[in-house]
Amino acid sequence: MNEISARVCEAGVVGAGGAGFPTHVKFDARAEIVIVNGAECEPLLRTDQQLAAVYPSLLVEGLARAMESTGAGEGIIALKAKYQAAISALKPHLRPGMRIEILRDIYPAGDEAITIWLTTGRRVPPGGIPLNIGVVVNNVQTLINVARAMQGEPVTRRTLTVTGIVPAPITVTVPIGTPLTAVLLLAGGGPSPDVAFIDGGPVMGSLVTDLSRPVTKTTGGLIALPADHPLIRQKLSGIRSVVQTAKTVCEQCCYCTELCPRHIIGHRLSPHLIVRAANYNNIGDPELLTAALICSECGLCEIYACPVGISPRRINAALKGELRARGVKYQGTLGKEDPMAEYRLIPSLRVAQRMGLAAWYHQEASLSLDDFEPDTVALSLKQHVGAPAVPVVKQGDLVTRGMLVGEIPEGALGARVHASIDGVVSGVTPEAITVRKGGGRS
């Protein structure tokens, strides 16, 4: 492991864009291009654009370290034209080999394979990773965490947008492990039977069933919507009813395939054929079904393309689970790019309107730089891809912010976990370490 990767590893940096892949592993590879994915294409989220505007020098420093670590000669910061504050703030900080690439305001501009295609013209092979084509992609918050790691500061904070039907939409930075209820309070909100919450973006985020759940390194946002909102009903529906709907009403119009972002860049993913195969229990060509493995679950087929309310995404996700459990790997090759690809990209606003989110699409979320601290934090030992961290503290131990509390198991893929507040360890389980504010023994 090179020196930069080692420091990134020590600080517990993981992909903050949602996946939580340990960043030091990416930094230890060789690449030609490093891309900062600042597209933030999920409607309503504001975090990355606001962080880029407030911490441009940290972001550029993180990018510079990523380029140095991977040997990349080119650094691209991918932003949408409407992120003017971020663009203006970043421009004076750019270093040789770096440039800002302005993306169209389409969904899903932030899907890694699509960001790469839009910014470089390169296409990630289906089932492959960006490194296969010499590219490493990092999220804005990840690279800010990298810059802080180089100053010896571990990851103890997470910035997230709280929006939707809350009195005061806000982008806040909180200690990792803060309960979502406390985060919601910062936006003037509280639990209510009439309100449902989504952790992350409205499309790919999951329903929050327990607001005492803690913020992790990958918590993308907290979105409050009316409990009877169609999006909430959609997320609540079980896979049986999804398949039943598909069986009853699929008219094989092919719109889901024609607009599928992965399909248009040449991945052999045809959701209309997968739906047909599932409907008639006709597996036919096995490659057809294993293509579910290369679905990004962007949801465009479900939220925008299908005229009759079917969710090819959910069918793909269910198939993916079964195929992975059986150890099946996708073997297909990259096909031709759709010559009409450019015209099949869907504006984000139209996606938001179709999802019933237009009322909140332009809603601002004020950025708070206050240093909020809850009374207790629950530090999950599995906030990342790989093996859970192993506790290195015990109940009653005093800890200070930044102190190591969870170590990567020997020889495993994983990420370290650090105390996010000063206090006393009040609980240790294989899942989480709880820290209570203050220095008194429990």
Ligand code: SF4
């Ligand atoms: S969710 Fe639908 S549109 Fe998105 S990649 Fe999968 S099949 Fe294509």
Ligand code: SF4
């Ligand atoms: S868009 Fe809907 S109706 Fe048309 S083929 Fe796809 S799943 Fe069937």
